[in-house]
Amino acid sequence: MQLISLPDSSPLVTLRILFRTGSAQDPAGKGGAAWMTALLLASGGSRTRSNKEILDAFFPLATEVGSQVDKEMIAFSAETHRDNLDAFYEIFRAMLLDPGWRSDDFQRLRDDAVNYLESGLRAENDEEFAKEMLYQRIYQGHPYERHNAGSVSSLKALKLSDLREFYTAHFTRENLTICLAGGYPREFERRIRQDFSSLPLKARPQQAIPAPASIAESHALFIEKPARGVAISLGFPIDVRRGHPDFPALLLATSALGQHRMSSGRLFNRMRQIRGLNYGDYAYIEYFPGGMYSLEPEPNLARSQQIFQLWIRPVEREQAHFALRLALYELHRLIEHGIDAEEFERTRSFLPKYSKLLLKTRDAELGYLADSAFYQTPPYPEYLEQSFAQLTLEAVNAAIRRHLRTGPLHIVMVGEGLAGLRDDILSNKPSPIEYNTPKPDDILAEDKKIEQLPLTLKADLIPAGRAFA
Secondary structure, X not given: OEEEEEEOOOOEEEEEEEEOOOHHHOOOOOOOHHHHHHHHHHHOOEOOOOHHHHHHHHHHHOOOOEEEXXXXXXXXXXXXXXXXXXXXXXXXXXXXXXXXXXXXXXXXXXXXXXHHHHHHHOOOOHHHHHHXXXXXXXXXXXXXXXXXXXXXXXXXXXOHHHHHHHHHHHOOHHHEEEEXXXXXXXXXXXXXXXXXXXXXXXXXXXXXXXXXXXXXXXXXXXXXXXXOOEEEEEEEEEOOOOOOOOHHHHHHHHHHHHOOOOOOOHHHHHHHHXXXXXXXXXXXXXXOOOOOOOOOOOOOOOOOOEEEEEEEEEEOHHHHHHHHHHHHHHHHHHHHHOOOHXXXXXXXXXXXXXXXXXXXXXXXXXXXXXXXXXXXXXXXXHHHHHHHXXXXXXXXXXXXXXXXXXXXXXEEEEEOOHHHHHHHHHOOOOOXXXXXXXXXXXXXXXXXXXXXXXXXXXXXXXXXXXXXX
């Protein structure tokens, strides 16, 4: 058991309870066990109170309990006024340490999880759909392969006893980090330690997280479904994560290429600003779900393995072939020529300031401290400040050449009428782009090169209904 504490004079008390386990530990054939266990604890009531009774009790306290599940971490978070701490904590403690395990809650939450995969993700969110399928393609045969919620079939096969077994095996003191912040009484740390000491000490041996298999050749997965545009995600595994000597350099490079939801990156400028292809284009070296809705990444998504990824927001079907070529062209330019001195200085100045914005709430600050413990690095802002102070332009460009490539890689495209697009890409058919407004001569000349860019890959075309089935 580990304790991370940030006591202060705030009238609010923030709790974040973290278990070092997750969907990568789902037993074979029981994908979604970690996801459902966390949901049942956070939204299924305790042994002495139903979920409705808990919600009724929380309402006057102006609080709630949230849960988050990823491959190697499960987090529960809440915040309450210190005057309500005793009343809140009595309920919160029981939710995590004395769950209700009610069958009606299990059925309700399992239906919600199935609906999330079938409707929320597969039917209604093409961009997240493409990104999650990219991870499945890259991590075939790996503990990361399954979606965190499992699949429709694995969820329907789960039993309540499977969740109780997962809880007993993995919700242990060995896996536990307790995070506290705010104006809580001094004795509260002792109290929460004592209460959570009732958990078993040792966890069941964790499934190892190996490096993913290497990609032999580039492969595109076309997913057919009704859609107004084509969402594109592409990437490949990297052996760089926080704490790796090249992480700061590669983080700086990907920020210059495509900082999330910002107009400063090359991809945004070259694809959206100049050519008007879509809403935005971004690059990542860490898992970043929910990018459509979030301006900043969430903490406690720490992973032993990461990928390099480009997120190409939906483009018109007629422009998708050109957009794919353009994204790879810009990646090639980055690898071939690196970033220049101006990009280096601008991005090196920006990222440490941006990292401090990530810690704008106590909950986020606690989460990032837990992530730093996972990666065995200094606290995130200090880690970046120290690293960037020593970083050079030459080191960044060397890291780009070491870790980035335009192939072999995986590509996922989600949209309508993709059989023809697949055939065009496989045959390397030219993909000229047409504009509604005049463009500079240098852009038009560059387009002529890009529309002929050869793509060597294999491809599959599947209906959307096969995903997460």
